[in-house]
Amino acid sequence: MxxxxxxxxxxxxxxxxxxxxxxxxxxxxxxxxKRMLQSLPPEAAGERAEAIAPDEILAILAAHPxxxxxxxxxxxxxxxxxxxxxxLPRLPExxxxxxxxxxxxxxxxxxxxxxxxxxxxxxxxADCDAVGAVLCARETFFLTGxxxxxxxxxxxxxxxxxxxxxxxxxxxxxxxxxxxxxxxAADLCGRTFRPLSAVWITRPDLPRRAPGIPDGExxxxxxxxxxxxxxxxxxxxxxxxxxxxxxxxxxxxxxxxVELALLSPFTRVYAVECVPEACALIRANREKFGAYNLxxxxxxxxxxxxxxxxxxxxxxxxxxxxxxEILESLKQKNPAVRVTISAIAxxxxxxxMQALAALGFADxxxxxxxVSRTRRAGPYHMLTAQNPVFLITADGEEPA
Numbered sequence: 001m002x003x004x005x006x007x008x009x010x011x012x013x014x015x016x017x018x019x020x021x022x023x024x025x026x027x028x029x030x031x032x033x034k035r036m037l038q039s040l041p042p043e044a045a046g047e048r049a050e051a052i053a054p055d056e057i058l059a060i061l062a063a064h065p066x067x068x069x070x071x072x073x074x075x076x077x078x079x080x081x082x083x084x085x086x087x088l089p090r091l092p093e094x095x096x097x098x099x100x101x102x103x104x105x106x107x108x109x110x111x112x113x114x115x116x117x118x119x120x121x122x123x124x125x126a127d128c129d130a131v132g133a134v135l136c137a138r139e140t141f142f143l144t145g146x147x148x149x150x151x152x153x154x155x156x157x158x159x160x161x162x163x164x165x166x167x168x169x170x171x172x173x174x175x176x177x178x179x180x181x182x183x184x185a186a187d188l189c190g191r192t193f194r195p196l197s198a199v200w201i202t203r204p205d206l207p208r209r210a211p212g213i214p215d216g217e218x219x220x221x222x223x224x225x226x227x228x229x230x231x232x233x234x235x236x237x238x239x240x241x242x243x244x245x246x247x248x249x250x251x252x253x254x255x256x257x258v259e260l261a262l263l264s265p266f267t268r269v270y271a272v273e274c275v276p277e278a279c280a281l282i283r284a285n286r287e288k289f290g291a292y293n294l295x296x297x298x299x300x301x302x303x304x305x306x307x308x309x310x311x312x313x314x315x316x317x318x319x320x321x322x323x324x325e326i327l328e329s330l331k332q333k334n335p336a337v338r339v340t341i342s343a344i345a346x347x348x349x350x351x352x353m354q355a356l357a358a359l360g361f362a363d364x365x366x367x368x369x370x371v372s373r374t375r376r377a378g379p380y381h382m383l384t385a386q387n388p389v390f391l392i393t394a395d396g397e398e399p400a
């Protein structure tokens with residue numbers, strides 16, 4: 001049996017390539033999802049069998065040994081979020097593969113723009129961090145579907161502060177009800193779109209920086225701020241990785257929060273702060289450095305932590321006397337959470353060690369950071385010592 005795996009494009013026969021048309025019209029057996037089979041032209045007259053999963057498709061092929069040819073039809077292109085990825089390794093090596101027109105190609109053509117530099121993501125039945133995705137590239141394309149709708153995606157971007165981005169939503173592309181709506185993400189997030197939608201986001205260049213921002217570049221008020229050298233040590237101790245959720249408790253001006261957010265667009269950072277002036281400074285610094293994967297959680301810990309997702313890492317720069325309760329809340333959310341606590345006073349250091357021991361954190365590591373900075377004194381450069389800082393780091397559970 002000759003087997004062809006065919007990307008049939010958008011669902012309209014007009015988007016079939018000539019090669020794909022020949023393959024489906026010449027097949028004695030046609031296999032695919034119901035919607036894909038229904039979209040085939042009348043010339044594709046082979047026997048039809050509905051199947052999606054590779055096991056089902058292989059069973060149908062095995063049950064029809066008398067057929068000389070079969071075409072397995074898949075939506076869009078076989079190389080773009082397609083079921084072909086799991087199917088092809090299980091088919092004979094001589095199976096032919098025909099590419100198709102993808103949603104991103106089709107929408108790009110409607111918008112009259114190139115797509116080779118766009119970041120491509122699927123939110124169709126998949127966990128997709130829309131904010132992180134948009135921070136990756138100036139142009140971002142999303143497939144939507146299932147519980148991830150176009151309006152929900154636009155709301156997520158707007159709530160993160162990215163409502164100024166240009167958005168285009170393509171609905172029922174290639175079908176009779178095709179429609180493309182454009183505007184800013186904030187303008188469109190209140191609308192309802194059809195389930196078969198794709199979203200194209202275009203954002204301006206953002207002033208995102210590498211970690212290690214000089215202190216003077218932050219917007220500051222009378223709120224305390226963790227200094228550059230200490231921030232670098234905190235980031236090293238926490239060891240946050242892309243895709244993780246990180247808390248900055250007692251965030252102050254947000255200098256540590258911003259640096260954490262700049263590590264990766266897919267690091268989700270929550271700056272927990274109870275002072276309104278400080279929260280305003282955090283938001284200002286988020287905008288200044290394009291750290292839109294940073295969210296402000298206004299309130300006093302541990303109460304402010306309850307509505308937040310489970311953290312992978314947490315930095316505690318201020319506790320207002322609630323250090324033990326904060327640590328207990330963090331460990332309840334994630335027993336394996338990694339924490340780093342900063343302390344200037346010896347009493348805070350002692351209290352942190354007692355709380356970590358009482359709550360069953362793994363053997364803490366203590367580092368003492370002493371920094372001196374130069375100042376001009378006539379023709380000389382004199383070193384001026386900064387306050388020494390203790391950093392206590394511990395894991396909720398012993399690493400595996």
